[in-house]
Amino acid sequence: MNAILPLLATLFAAPAAAANAEGQELATKLATANAGYADMVANIDMRLADAKGREAVRVLRMSVLEREGGDYSLLEFQSPADLKGMVLLSHPGKDTDQQWLYLPALDRTQRITSGRISSSFGGSEFAYEDMTSISVDKHSWTLLEPAACGEAQCTRLQAEPRYEGSGYQRRVLWLSDDSRRLEHVDFYGRDGAHQKTLTYDDYVEVTQGVWRARDWTMVNHRTQRKTVLHFDQIALGNGLTVAEFSPEVLD
Amino acid sequence: MMLFALLGASALAQDTFSTRGRAAAESRVFVTRPPRTAQRGGVTGSLVGEPDFHWKKPKGRWELRLTPFFRADSHDFARTHVDLRHAELKLRGESNFRFAAGIGQFRFSTMVGAAPIDVINQTDQVEDLDGRAKLGQPYVQVSTGDSELQVSAWYLPYQRARTFPSLEGRLRPLFGIDAANPTWESVLGAWHPSGAIRVTRDTSWMRVAGTGYAGISRDPRFIAQFTDARVGVAYDRLHQLSVDAAAFSDVVTFKVEGATSWWRADHLFSWRASAGLQTIHQGLFGSRADMLLFAEYHVDRRPIGTPVTTNNNDVFLGMRLAHNDAQSTVWTAGGSVDLTTGFLSGRLQLDRRLRDHWVAGVQANAFLGSRIATEWWLGGESYLQGHLSYYF
Numbered sequence A: 001m002n003a004i005l006p007l008l009a010t011l012f013a014a015p016a017a018a019a020n021a022e023g024q025e026l027a028t029k030l031a032t033a034n035a036g037y038a039d040m041v042a043n044i045d046m047r048l049a050d051a052k053g054r055e056a057v058r059v060l061r062m063s064v065l066e067r068e069g070g071d072y073s074l075l076e077f078q079s080p081a082d083l084k085g086m087v088l089l090s091h092p093g094k095d096t097d098q099q100w101l102y103l104p105a106l107d108r109t110q111r112i113t114s115g116r117i118s119s120s121f122g123g124s125e126f127a128y129e130d131m132t133s134i135s136v137d138k139h140s141w142t143l144l145e146p147a148a149c150g151e152a153q154c155t156r157l158q159a160e161p162r163y164e165g166s167g168y169q170r171r172v173l174w175l176s177d178d179s180r181r182l183e184h185v186d187f188y189g190r191d192g193a194h195q196k197t198l199t200y201d202d203y204v205e206v207t208q209g210v211w212r213a214r215d216w217t218m219v220n221h222r223t224q225r226k227t228v229l230h231f232d233q234i235a236l237g238n239g240l241t242v243a244e245f246s247p248e249v250l251d
Numbered sequence B: 001m002m003l004f005a006l007l008g009a010s011a012l013a014q015d016t017f018s019t020r021g022r023a024a025a026e027s028r029v030f031v032t033r034p035p036r037t038a039q040r041g042g043v044t045g046s047l048v049g050e051p052d053f054h055w056k057k058p059k060g061r062w063e064l065r066l067t068p069f070f071r072a073d074s075h076d077f078a079r080t081h082v083d084l085r086h087a088e089l090k091l092r093g094e095s096n097f098r099f100a101a102g103i104g105q106f107r108f109s110t111m112v113g114a115a116p117i118d119v120i121n122q123t124d125q126v127e128d129l130d131g132r133a134k135l136g137q138p139y140v141q142v143s144t145g146d147s148e149l150q151v152s153a154w155y156l157p158y159q160r161a162r163t164f165p166s167l168e169g170r171l172r173p174l175f176g177i178d179a180a181n182p183t184w185e186s187v188l189g190a191w192h193p194s195g196a197i198r199v200t201r202d203t204s205w206m207r208v209a210g211t212g213y214a215g216i217s218r219d220p221r222f223i224a225q226f227t228d229a230r231v232g233v234a235y236d237r238l239h240q241l242s243v244d245a246a247a248f249s250d251v252v253t254f255k256v257e258g259a260t261s262w263w264r265a266d267h268l269f270s271w272r273a274s275a276g277l278q279t280i281h282q283g284l285f286g287s288r289a290d291m292l293l294f295a296e297y298h299v300d301r302r303p304i305g306t307p308v309t310t311n312n313n314d315v316f317l318g319m320r321l322a323h324n325d326a327q328s329t330v331w332t333a334g335g336s337v338d339l340t341t342g343f344l345s346g347r348l349q350l351d352r353r354l355r356d357h358w359v360a361g362v363q364a365n366a367f368l369g370s371r372i373a374t375e376w377w378l379g380g381e382s383y384l385q386g387h388l389s390y391y392f
Helices: A020-033 B002-013 B376-380
Strands: A039-049 A055-065 A072-079 A087-091 A098-103 A108-112 A139-149 A152-161 A168-176 A182-189 A194-207 A210-220 A226-236 B017-030 B043-056 B062-073 B081-092 B098-104 B137-145 B149-156 B177-184 B194-202 B206-216 B221-223 B231-235 B237-248 B252-263 B268-281 B290-301 B313-322 B330-338 B344-353 B358-368 B383-391
Touching: A020 A139, A020 A152, A139 A168, A194 A226, B358 B376
Parallel strands: B177 B231
Antiparallel strands: A039 A055, A039 A226, A055 A072, A072 A087, A087 A098, A098 A108, A139 A152, A152 A168, A168 A182, A182 A194, A194 A210, A210 A226, B017 B043, B017 B383, B043 B062, B062 B081, B081 B098, B098 B137, B137 B149, B149 B194, B194 B206, B206 B237, B221 B231, B237 B252, B252 B268, B268 B290, B290 B313, B313 B330, B330 B344, B344 B358, B358 B383
16 A cells, blocks of 8 residues: 545644655555555545536546555446447556546446546546556655644645646645644646646544545636535445456456 | 535435437438439438436446437438337446446447447448448346456347348449348348457557457348349358457557458458557647547458458548537537549538527538449438437
């Protein structure tokens, strides 16, 4: 287990210093803290809002299997009806992730190449690369100076992708020193501009000691578009197996 | 813990049965009068239904799928038809062994302009000339392997005959096709068993596969009949070996496919090959739209006495523009030119979601060329098509 699902991570207090080694250590600590849940299933309400506030709704079903080297995940659209059955399967790898997209209209499975991972996922403000776990090994981690986040103080951890095709120059994770949770993530585009912010709210204790954020809000500062994911019926330890996350099961 | 157990149970129970599918009204508007006297209709209408039922056992041990299809057409009784696209049971063991049986669909080719190595399913030709619609194929399949190496074998006990427009229908050759009385090279007729084996190797940057097939050809050979103005169809024995490969780089995917075939008892030999690439351009002109571009070359060399092909020396160029908006607006365009005859066919299509369950689309299809082309009869059959679909 060397991956962080950023929305799902819990945080332990971290020292505030600027050093790659410490950044790497904190990232590993975060990943370790998130380990041991075996698997997770959840329903997701995805609300897409444009700059004028007009909304469209998608419903998805998510399954995640904890794996050494990166968690496997399946995202299946339940609505709108013409997308029902569309499935995104993600296998994080040591150097690069593998993602497959099953399109029911074509009855075909397509490989998502590295050149496509920064594309919009389902018309949302999330990219394909946002829908897989953030692997510790595939990023360079730097601990930044702490900063205020609301009334609290936050530790800031910077992740620079070391894989091909990312739409981001870097991400900055804001970790509350009070709640010891991930508060939000700033996404910086290839041009270095602050492109998007993902905020986590409504943490619930799914089972003893395991906390999950139920609301993820991604705001695109360039387009003023917003996507809100609301997680419901979160369940851990369902006995999922690797066979259920094979590309062959998509067809 | 009780709350956790209840949440888990209700979440998993949702996977046991699901329904999806569509019902649609379609219309074709032909830009010219029917070129043949028997043909009817400059404007045709169709009603289409394709529900798709899934039963899945939690943890994916087995899966049942039933997908009936029907079309009722206002002008062509041969286009009015019913089929089972899927009626299959899939079983998965604890190991990597998988078993499946029933009626299903299998596509191997990743080309867009043609599918030179697809060999298992029969084409539902009355649905569309592009050959993408396939009839359900009875099969038994065993597979093993993991995400890096897979081996599959199929036993195909029955052969479906290709569908063709009737004499009254549009998009048919000068002479009608007597599809209801095919000739089979095998004395077992449609029950002549066929089989296939496919080995696929997947890595993070490439996929390569080899397929062997023995049985009856899905491509029919056309034969003149003395007792009927229509041409007859014959299905010959076929042995085929094919290889297909794709290499995935940052924004470009390279694809090559090739097949060699031995037809009939006298072993007429043919070969075909395709090569292509596709590229993706994200954030087109600063927007959130993505554009996929395709370029392919297809060559198909067949001797007299084997089924004719329209992909003997063709270049295909295509484009898919996804707006990535809430309405899932997508433009697709594609055109193919026969470098030998100059025959040109092209399509431009727009699809967009209107509301949660409703999707509308329009397409324009054009055929231009001289009478020396195999597909010259399409020259007067350019048409517009629209659909309004309700998805459930």
